[in-house]
Amino acid sequence: MNIHVLGFFTPWIIYALITLLHYYLPGRWITGYVTHSETGELLKYRLNGRLVLFVTVLIWFLLGYGNIVPLDWLYEIKWSSLAGAFVFGLVFSMWIVLPYPSTGKSFLADLFLGRLENPQFKEGRIDAKMWLYLIGAVMLELHVLSFLSHHYCQFGSISPGLILCTSMLSYFVLDYLSFEKVHLYTYDFFAECVGIKLGWGCLAFYPYFYLIAIWATVNLPNPNTPTWLLICYGILFLLGWSLARGANMQKYFFKTQPNKSFLGIQPETISDTYKTLLVNGFWGLSRHINYLGEIVMATAIALSVGYPEVLWVWLYPLYYVALLLPRQIDDDKRCALKYGDLWQEYVKKVKYRIIPYLY
Template sequence: MNIYILGFFTPWIIYAIITLLHYFLPGRWVTGYVRHSETGDLLKYRLNGRLVLITSVLIWFVLGYFDYVAFDWLYEIRWASLAGAFVFGLLFSLWIVLPFPSTGKSVLSDVFLGRLENPQFKKGTIDAKMWLYLIGAVMLELHVLSFLAHHYNTFGSIAPGLMLCAAMLTYFVLDYLSFEKVHLYTYDFFAERVGIKLGWGCLAFYPYFYLIAIWSTVNLQNPHTPIWLLICYALIFLMGWSLARGANMQKYFFKTQPNRAFLGIKPETITDGKKTLLVNGFWGLSRHINYLGEILMGTGIALSVGHPEVFWVWLYPIYYIALLLPRQIDDDKRCASKYGNLWQVYINKVKYRIIPYLY
């Protein structure tokens, strides 16, 4: 078979394998935060992302070890694979939008933003949003390993900066899939629908674009970045992770166990008698401190490869800025509508939107 045709359909095959693993491997049922739009019941989710990730990596390793597929196969067919994922993402997005009733907005708006809020299949065994994030995360990790293998085959060793970048991305993926239940309480699940933005975004954009720091430097020589500088880059990433993970965990415990202290921080709240808002800890630093964490993680990843002169590596943190600034504005509007006067009390107390003392 022509390598370009095989490359085009490679993501389709991998996505099918991940889906089968997700469906058949053991999982735990978790009650989420979002309610069913018709019954009002809290949605339940079957989660096994970490097990699917580990199993997928083991399959990749076995196939490479026995020479069924080259370890750097995903690098070799990267452009054809990207085209295949691009088309698959579009087809999925159209499939999950067009057959369903309009939201009242234009067709283009519905296709981009979606019509269904929280679609689930196979009696809830597969939740569309969790499946999309799982596909993107596992495919990203397989890309990281394959591109690293190509770099090793080319130079006979792996540049420390590239190794650090790969470790950060791997940690990012493993962390997300280890805390799946926490993310059921994030903006994506209670405020977004499934359309091109989320569907194509997870199937084509996430697993390819998040790789851009490695993709754009994998064929460059080791820049001999000093160890102390690599440590600084790792600390930037870890600082960002601490803010993002800490904020999400504090919110998760507040939603599920309102009186529980997190990292020794006892919840401080404001209320109007019906609704309650958390105003201390991570959520006392800024109203979207987790967004700052995401941007810092992206910055650490961009710096780690040791080629700041390569423009492409900066697209990763720039993307987070472009994504999260409008989301912050939309989320503030949504919260102002939901909480009314209480929201005004909150923003008077927590004055900064994302960056404490700056913005």
């Protein structure tokens, strides 16, 4: 078979494998935060992302060391693979949008943003949003490992900066799949539908674009970045992770166990007759401190490869800025409608939107 044809269908095959593993491997049923649109009951999710990640990576290495599939295969067919994922993402998005009634928005808006809020299949064993994030995360990890293998094959060693970048991205994936239940309480699940933005975004954009720093520098030699500077980049990444993970975990504990302290922080709230808002800890620093954490992590990843003069590496943190600033504005509007006067009181207490003392 032509290598380009095989490359085109490689993501289709990998996505099918991940889906089968997700469906058949053991998982935990977790009650989420979102309610069913018809019954009003809280949706349940079957989660096993970390196990799926481990098994998929194990299969990938066995295929590589068995000389069945080269370990750098995803690098070798990167462009045809991207084309295959692009088409797969569009086909999925059409399939999940077109058969369902309009939301009242324009056709293009429905196609991009979606019509179904929380689609689940196979008696709830597969939730569309969790499946999409699982596909994107696992495929991203396979790309990272494959590109790293290519760099080693080309130079006979791996630069410390590339090792650091790989470690950061791998930790990013592992962390997300280890705390799947926490993300059931994030903006995506209660405020977004499934269309091209989430569907194509997770199937084609997420697993290919997030490694842009590695993609742009994988064929460049070791930049000899000083060790102390690499340590600084690692600390910067951990700072961003602490803000993002800490904020999400504090929110999770507050939603599930309102009176429980988190990292020694006893919840401080404001409330009216029906609603309560958290106003201290991470959520006292800014109204979207987790967004700042995501941007800081992305910046550390861009810096770690040691080629700040390569403009492509900066697309990753710039993407987060472009994604999260409009999301913050939209989320503030949604909260203002939902919480009314309580939100105005909250804004007075927590003045900053994302960056404490600046914005």
